Amino acid sequence: MEGLRRRLAQVNDLRAAASLLSWEQETMMPPEAARVRGLQLSTLAGLAHELFTDARTGELLAEARPTGQDEEAIVRVARRDHGKATKLPTAFVEEKTRAQNEAHHAWLEARQHSDFQTFAPHLRTMVDLVRREADLLGFDDHPYDALLDAYEPGMRATQVRAVFSDLRDRTLPLVRRITAAGDAADYSVLTRPFPHEAQKAFAWDIAGRAFGLRSDFARQDESAHPFQSNFSRSDLRITTRVQDYWPTCLFGTWHETGHAMYERGVSERWERTPVSRGASLGVHESQSRMFENLLGRSLPFWERYFPALQQAAPEVTAGLDARTLYLAVNRVQPSAIRVEADEVTYNFHTLLRFELELALLEGTLDVADLPEAWNAKMQDYLGVTPPDDAQGVLQDIHWSAGLIGYFPTYTLGNLLSVQLLEAAQRDPAVAEGVAQAEYGPLLAWLTEHVHQYGRSLTPGELTERATGRPLSADPYVAYLHAKYEDIYGLK
Amino acid sequence: MEGLRRRLAQVNDLRAAASLLSWEQETMMPPEAARVRGLQLSTLAGLAHELFTDARTGELLAEARPTGQDEEAIVRVARRDHGKATKLPTAFVEEKTRAQNEAHHAWLEARQHSDFQTFAPHLRTMVDLVRREADLLGFDDHPYDALLDAYEPGMRATQVRAVFSDLRDRTLPLVRRITAAGDAADYSVLTRPFPHEAQKAFAWDIAGRAFGLRSDFARQDESAHPFQSNFSRSDLRITTRVQDYWPTCLFGTWHETGHAMYERGVSERWERTPVSRGASLGVHESQSRMFENLLGRSLPFWERYFPALQQAAPEVTAGLDARTLYLAVNRVQPSAIRVEADEVTYNFHTLLRFELELALLEGTLDVADLPEAWNAKMQDYLGVTPPDDAQGVLQDIHWSAGLIGYFPTYTLGNLLSVQLLEAAQRDPAVAEGVAQAEYGPLLAWLTEHVHQYGRSLTPGELTERATGRPLSADPYVAYLHAKYEDIYGLK
Numbered sequence: 001m002e003g004l005r006r007r008l009a010q011v012n013d014l015r016a017a018a019s020l021l022s023w024e025q026e027t028m029m030p031p032e033a034a035r036v037r038g039l040q041l042s043t044l045a046g047l048a049h050e051l052f053t054d055a056r057t058g059e060l061l062a063e064a065r066p067t068g069q070d071e072e073a074i075v076r077v078a079r080r081d082h083g084k085a086t087k088l089p090t091a092f093v094e095e096k097t098r099a100q101n102e103a104h105h106a107w108l109e110a111r112q113h114s115d116f117q118t119f120a121p122h123l124r125t126m127v128d129l130v131r132r133e134a135d136l137l138g139f140d141d142h143p144y145d146a147l148l149d150a151y152e153p154g155m156r157a158t159q160v161r162a163v164f165s166d167l168r169d170r171t172l173p174l175v176r177r178i179t180a181a182g183d184a185a186d187y188s189v190l191t192r193p194f195p196h197e198a199q200k201a202f203a204w205d206i207a208g209r210a211f212g213l214r215s216d217f218a219r220q221d222e223s224a225h226p227f228q229s230n231f232s233r234s235d236l237r238i239t240t241r242v243q244d245y246w247p248t249c250l251f252g253t254w255h256e257t258g259h260a261m262y263e264r265g266v267s268e269r270w271e272r273t274p275v276s277r278g279a280s281l282g283v284h285e286s287q288s289r290m291f292e293n294l295l296g297r298s299l300p301f302w303e304r305y306f307p308a309l310q311q312a313a314p315e316v317t318a319g320l321d322a323r324t325l326y327l328a329v330n331r332v333q334p335s336a337i338r339v340e341a342d343e344v345t346y347n348f349h350t351l352l353r354f355e356l357e358l359a360l361l362e363g364t365l366d367v368a369d370l371p372e373a374w375n376a377k378m379q380d381y382l383g384v385t386p387p388d389d390a391q392g393v394l395q396d397i398h399w400s401a402g403l404i405g406y407f408p409t410y411t412l413g414n415l416l417s418v419q420l421l422e423a424a425q426r427d428p429a430v431a432e433g434v435a436q437a438e439y440g441p442l443l444a445w446l447t448e449h450v451h452q453y454g455r456s457l458t459p460g461e462l463t464e465r466a467t468g469r470p471l472s473a474d475p476y477v478a479y480l481h482a483k484y485e486d487i488y489g490l491k
Numbered sequence: 492m493e494g495l496r497r498r499l500a501q502v503n504d505l506r507a508a509a510s511l512l513s514w515e516q517e518t519m520m521p522p523e524a525a526r527v528r529g530l531q532l533s534t535l536a537g538l539a540h541e542l543f544t545d546a547r548t549g550e551l552l553a554e555a556r557p558t559g560q561d562e563e564a565i566v567r568v569a570r571r572d573h574g575k576a577t578k579l580p581t582a583f584v585e586e587k588t589r590a591q592n593e594a595h596h597a598w599l600e601a602r603q604h605s606d607f608q609t610f611a612p613h614l615r616t617m618v619d620l621v622r623r624e625a626d627l628l629g630f631d632d633h634p635y636d637a638l639l640d641a642y643e644p645g646m647r648a649t650q651v652r653a654v655f656s657d658l659r660d661r662t663l664p665l666v667r668r669i670t671a672a673g674d675a676a677d678y679s680v681l682t683r684p685f686p687h688e689a690q691k692a693f694a695w696d697i698a699g700r701a702f703g704l705r706s707d708f709a710r711q712d713e714s715a716h717p718f719q720s721n722f723s724r725s726d727l728r729i730t731t732r733v734q735d736y737w738p739t740c741l742f743g744t745w746h747e748t749g750h751a752m753y754e755r756g757v758s759e760r761w762e763r764t765p766v767s768r769g770a771s772l773g774v775h776e777s778q779s780r781m782f783e784n785l786l787g788r789s790l791p792f793w794e795r796y797f798p799a800l801q802q803a804a805p806e807v808t809a810g811l812d813a814r815t816l817y818l819a820v821n822r823v824q825p826s827a828i829r830v831e832a833d834e835v836t837y838n839f840h841t842l843l844r845f846e847l848e849l850a851l852l853e854g855t856l857d858v859a860d861l862p863e864a865w866n867a868k869m870q871d872y873l874g875v876t877p878p879d880d881a882q883g884v885l886q887d888i889h890w891s892a893g894l895i896g897y898f899p900t901y902t903l904g905n906l907l908s909v910q911l912l913e914a915a916q917r918d919p920a921v922a923e924g925v926a927q928a929e930y931g932p933l934l935a936w937l938t939e940h941v942h943q944y945g946r947s948l949t950p951g952e953l954t955e956r957a958t959g960r961p962l963s964a965d966p967y968v969a970y971l972h973a974k975y976e977d978i979y980g981l982k
Contacts, residue, residue, distance in 0.1 A: 033726030
């Protein structure tokens with residue numbers, strides 16, 4: 001095991017270094033450094049891949065005799081990763097990397113001019129590539145399974161389809177009722193003057209006081225697109241974006257705080273091994289959405305932190321109380337743009353993408369017909385038609401990067417967030433804490449039942465162990481109804 | 492050459508990543524991240540060393556058929572580095588690394604309690620190790636040559652001894668005359684109120700306007716000890732330390748600016764090769780000291796930038812003019828501490844260390860007798876006795892890190908700085924620019940005659956080509972006399 005551990009630590013450290021270079025590129029780097037930084041990142045990724053897939057690593061994995069559960073998990077996860085990594089020939093990986101680069105540039109261009117035709121041939125190539133990738137990786141039922149597995153290990157398209165249909169059927173009527181109800185608050189408070197530095201400072205202060213993210217082991221910086229990154233469980237980074245519309249900074253910060261606290265909670269016994277990360281994108285998203293929405297957009301949260309907001313932003317809070325603020329930050333408004341969507345409409349954005357991805361992979365939808373199909377579904381689900389393709393089918397970066405099979409994880413995370421919070425609140429101390437916006441007991445529960453395991457459990461195993469049942473839409477549907485029927489007076 | 496270039500680029504990128512992780516550690520990193528960051532740095536250094544010294548790199552170097560001067564330089568420098576790197580057995584490198592770690596901790600402890608005995612056994616080990624290192628590397632005349640060569644390629648101890656003796660004999664009388672002359676200015680202006688943020692902003696503003704360091708390709712941050720670091724010629728970092736004694740920040744920033752602009756000037760044709768750095772520590776120091784002292788502490792500089800200082804720090808400049816400020820920032824004061832020393836006394840600090848290093852290596856001085864020898868020389872040269880060993884023999888980190896042979900480069904840099912500036916000013920445009928604190932022509936001259944070559948010329952070749960003669964103490968001695976006889980009214 002010693003040789004294997006050393007090898008895995010080297011791969012881990014190379015990847016951590018690459019993450020740090022990427023984080024630095026988005027937050028600190030002088031602009032002219034970009035070209036060489038790209039080459040450096042490519043060297044680190046290449047060396048990490050070579051080291052992880054070379055014959056010696058294969059031998060070390062084959063010869064490994066793990067003792068105890070911890071080492072067994074390390075070997076299991078490493079063998080799984082190694083198996084997948086070695087199934088893709090270098091020539092294929094290089095072809096995909098080139099195609100991604102070209103598709104990314106074409107997408108930027110296409111979005112700028114809202115010209116889908118510029119992007120279409122690249123997307124067609126990308127769909128072909130991921131189909132071939134699915135064949136190389138192998139699957140039982142559906143090629144989508146092979147792709148999804150990279151983001152949500154063990155999850156199948158049929159499961160996603162079933163849960164999503166259930167969710168759609170049971171929340172679409174709620175969307176219609178809310179839309180018909182009209183405004184629940186004065187939403188102009190969301191753009192009242194809140195100086196940018198004060199927004200950042202308030203968001204970070206609360207991230208520490210409410211959620212436990214402290215500068216001893218974490219830092220907050222600005223970037224064009226918010227993200228979480230980390231180089232060890234004691235070296236966490238979140239970034240935020242600051243706009244006059246101040247919810248972007250506050251809720252964005254707490255979203256990334258959820259991701260960071262997950263990584264913080266992974267047990268030190270997985271340090272520098274492939275187990276030392278969150279179990280999947282979906283489980284990760286369950287933590288970020290819990291902090292951002294289930295806690296950060298709750299009434300107890302604002303009852304507790306309204307005085308702090310009054311201090312930080314007196315112009316925002318003038319004439320308001322905690323409940324009026326709570327109503328304002330929970331506005332439901334169907335829109336064409338996924339990243340601006342609220343808790344109620346968000347999942348229709350991912351559902352739409354999931355359905356289109358399936359159709360593209362199955363060959364029942366041609367890339368040329370994609371914009372029309374997109375707009376029809378938007379109209380169908382949310383009653384919205386994007387003003388142009390830039391704000392429609394071209395809005396996301398994912399497909400240009402070959403990330404097909406990724407979108408469902410956002411909604412899987414939403415569903416799991418409520419299912420986990422419900423399970424956690426079976427513990428009275430957690431429930432009482434949540435009711436008072438005292439999250440210490442909840443954090444302890446999450447660390448014990450979710451965070452500590454890292455990748456040693458699959459998302460499915462983790463969900464069943466932590467909540468006592470498989471992932472279901474029930475808790476989320478119930479949560480939305482209870483919360484928004486109250487806010488919009490629909491009871 | 493293609494395979495060799497690729498291999499050298501990988502080694503370069505690994506080292507650049509390690510530099511970035513180190514820079515980040517000193518400027519940004521949350522404190523709890525330190526332990527794992529150390530492991531990550533050690534992985535990167537180890538992988539870079541393995542890749543550079545493995546059999547395949549040896550073959551690529553042996554088979555390389557360079558075409559043209561540029562490729563010849565790459566192969567020459569890479570072969571030189573490879574030869575040195577492969578002369579040290581891994582077991583020796585590991586032994587030295589362990590000894591360095593232990594010596595560093597012992598030094599920190601010893602300095603804190605001003606207790607040389609705690610450090611003495613570690614220093615003895617370190618002297619033994621570098622003696623063995625010199626034997627492994629090989630030398631003709633003196634073991635010191637093998638060590639010096641790591642910092643100042645091609646330089647010999649006999650040359651250093653000759654130049655330093657000359658310098659000592661011709662500047663010691665000047666120190667005595669200045670010390671006898673008394674104050675030349677009101678030095679309390681050096682601690683007048685200058686808010687820390689304003690110090691940093693002013694220093695950075697002038698670094699851009701006067702010396703060309705811009706945020707397009709560089710950034711400035713704070714750290715406990717100032718340094719320059721870079722990850723490509725378009726990715727330069729300087730750090731600064733801010734104190735109430737504001738010259739620390741200003742001149743420290745311009746010192747690091749000199750280092751950064753050297754790296755900026757290295758030709759892009761050496762990108763990601765071992766040639767893409769400054770020629771030596773001495774040549775590097777010639778640039779930093781030129782910007783800090785020859786330009787930054789000159790009268791024309793302050794005549795030009797005094798109005799900017801008035802704007803940035805009205806409390807500092809109240810009742811002063813450019814010349815009174817110039818007199819104040821050129822205070823000569825013998826002191827026990829090297830890093831606080833002025834232009835006139837600085838070189839006695841390095842001379843003393845050089846002489847003691849030679850004696851330790853030759854075995855004519857025992858480690859146990861070092862503090863006494865140190866204090867005797869301090870008294871002899873500067874008329875100062877350190878109040879304790881913490882402010883005497885224990886003040887520098889270098890010996891604990893095994894950096895024996897390093898100190899002379901500070902003075903070699905001082906000497907070269909004046910010799911280069913003198914040569915540059917044979918060009919009337921440069922001379923006129925310097926007289927008006929317009930450094931564009933000087934920077935162009937330095938880029939053409941010094942910076943662009945990177946490591947493709949040795950320091951000796953570079954000095955002869957750029958100035959027309961070997962390194963000499965003459966220009967520096969003449970500079971000190973002219974400047975300080977004026978300041979102290981000694982003519």
